[in-house]
Amino acid sequence: MMLRPAPPESNLVERSEILDSVGMARVLRRVAFEIVERNGQDAYFVGIRTGGALLAERMVKLLVEGGEKRPDLGAIDITLYRDDVFHGLPKPEIGPTELKKSIDGRVVVLIDDVLNTGRTVRAGMDVLLDYGRPRLIQLAVLVDRGRRELPIQPDFVGVRLQTTAEHSVRVMLSERGETDRVVLRERSGS
């Protein structure tokens, strides 16, 4: 989820495929197991809506398929916590925040699809703190494209990329009716 309005789709041309569907599954599985390896069964997977929440669901499924115990899963919506609500975005949709089990004293792993400026993660941490007091918050992302604007670093990374403002990283997911892949796109004519 990006905090700044994305450049209009029509101006973007695909530069390269970062991950295909096989690659995405492999990376997700690796990250999921790294999380369990480091935290044991205590990790509480919490995805940031909408992309991060879908990835969190997938990771949990991959862990169960891999013989692990099903970890707790939740989702948060950060719309009401954004720092740019009033800066020119279309009226956003607000999805429900679902944290069925308390996060108090837990190790919460925030999961998002793309880490860019860090502002989404900042908002995500604020949401969590309004719901309880986790013992530890960690961050897992599928793609870290750099360009941070806040002192936030991921604990688990699928793919690291060097990008510029002209780039757009797009995560396509079958849950949204697309073929699983991650592509790097660039503004045409730039």
Add this chain to the structure above:
Amino acid sequence: MTGAHAFSHKHLLGMEHLSAEEITTILDLGENFLEIANRSIKKVPTLRGKTVINLFLEPSTRTRTSFEIAAKRLSADGVNFTAASSSTTKGETLIDTATNLDAMSPDIVVIRHAQAGSPLLLTKHIKAAVVNAGDGQHEHPTQALLDASTIRAHKGKIEGLTVVICGDIDHSRVARSNIFALRKLGARVRVAGPRSLLPLGIESLGVEAFDRVEPALEGADVVMMLRIQLERKAGGRFPNTREYARLFGLNARRLALAKPDAIVMHPGPMNRGVEISPEVADGPRSVILDQVARGVAIRMAVLYLLGGGSDAVE
């Protein structure tokens, strides 16, 4: 996350000029905000730094409180400017009050006023977004929105339902806003009450008018009782509250004429024993307290939409 939400108004003055799509947008947002009331920290930072002035120039405790809580839950700074503390009683005009408030740069002004059209007048003199919290006998849009939200939650839909609004239709801004909203959302609306409380030409708003309650209740999905507004001189329109209660009040016997699963609503405050009997008001089909809970969420949705600086949008 693009413009799935259709809401392009700077102010919320009434339901008459909203589309069904816009009403649905607010209802959907309101559903999302309901959950915040169940958190341990009932507050989100969305409107941090925004100032909401509650300009209440007519006594009202519950609507003002509801707006106050809504603003606080969105982290806005709320200031109350009520009739008792205002200078309107000292002869200052509404326009003077408005321009003075405007000089303090509020982002949203919520106005309750005894006279129709005053929120519109306010919009012509201030830069802030204006929310009508009830103007005379004209409109009370957030009440209609919370009523629609309640109906939708209990009935799963609004389209095709038969809604009966009973009582003092003439003096009721709640009735007008509900008629506008429910008609747009596809409900059949009946109004019922003594003929002396049904305004001339009410049928032109697309409703059926009944001068007895019983035939109006037959087959109803929703029964909305209105308050007898004795303070608006409704008293002269019928002999006394005793006869009113006997002929037009909602009791269990009359409610039995509606559908078995019909819900009972009331915008409050109730005159128990006049327009509604205690057994019905507190009975299993009453959703009156749910209306109140939804009032906060709906007002949060409205403040959210208007506080989002719509001038920056699109």
Add this chain to the structure above:
Amino acid sequence: MADILLRGGRVIDPARNFEASAEVLLQDGKVARVEPGIAPPAGARVIDCKGLWVVPGLIDMHTHLREPGQEYKENIETGTAAAAAGGFTAVCAMPNTVPPNDNRAVTELIVRRAREAGVVRVYPIGCITQGQKGENLAEMGELQEAGCVAVSDDGKCVMNSEVMRRALEYARGLGLPVIQHAEDTNLTAGGPAHEGAASTRIGLRGQPAAAESAMVARDLELVVLTGARYHVAHASCAETVRLVRDAKRRGLPVTAEVTPHHLTLTDEACAGYDTSTRVNPPLRSDKDVAAVREALADGTLDAVATDHAPHSPVEKDVEFEQAASGMIGLETALALCLELVDAKILTPALLVTRMSVAPAKILGLPGGTLAPGSAADVTVIDPQAAWTCDPSRLRSRSRNTPFGGRAMHGQAMLTIVAGNIVFAQEKPVG
């Protein structure tokens, strides 16, 4: 005063059943000759009126000049300047001034101020009751001696039937018409809008049309009793029209007027809560507008009267229900009535009858004709001139009109009172 020759215009003088292209020669403050082919006398000012109408000066029998007492809204100078710009050569000043015109001293003040500062003729109307309180009769005899041409408590209704009966009897003895502001105030209490579908939708408290017609019905019974000359001010609804039509059929000495705004606006104009649309009686339903238009055409309603009611922002920049009633009308009346000519509701001759001949006849005023020998009160009208109403450019001291921005057709080009040009449209006419 130089002679004036109005050349080549279409002269419309319904009082003499005269409508033809002709010259009009004004000499010594009087109409000297009206016929084709008059050669200009030496030294006469010749004004080309080709394509224009030359008509007897328009008379507004219902104007609020606000002097004395409310000069911040209007005074005799500004009000009569507005009248001249609207094509009126005479106005009747309603008595709800401060103090009200209920005694000779106030009438004499108005007459004197009109002589000093008035641009057009001013005929005062006196009160029916002292202080317009509806209780004790005003000194109608002295008011008449001082110059009042009729009595009215306009702005207020004479509610008490006994008082109204005695007023009609006493005025009849003096030969004074009684002009009633017909409003049953028990029925109108607090309701600023016409009661109907529009008021119900926009949430304004309403007053039923019956508040007017019920009072007219009562008064007509008192006219049967007293035989007095009775005139209905600002008739606004279908029921009043029906009552007046019936009374005339019965031969009662009854006349009635209607305002330009009740002929052209419906209650839907109040939907934006524009306080300049708050008038009393209120703007009515489309059915009522159709009825008063028809009645103006068939003569049930005798006259158009502006009910020019200036108010300042103090009274108007407030909530609709708090606002004072009334709108200004002297400078828009002619163009609004010309809309009825365009709509084929009135002929040009009928328009002149309703705006000049009838008011003169009802109140027994000089004017209303261009017959040789009559006063040289003349209005020259361009029925086609296109203009847009800009309230900031009106001569009235007040701006309370809902017609700002309205595209108008037709205006007064020249207003002549007693042979003097008191108003000429900036666009040269000669």
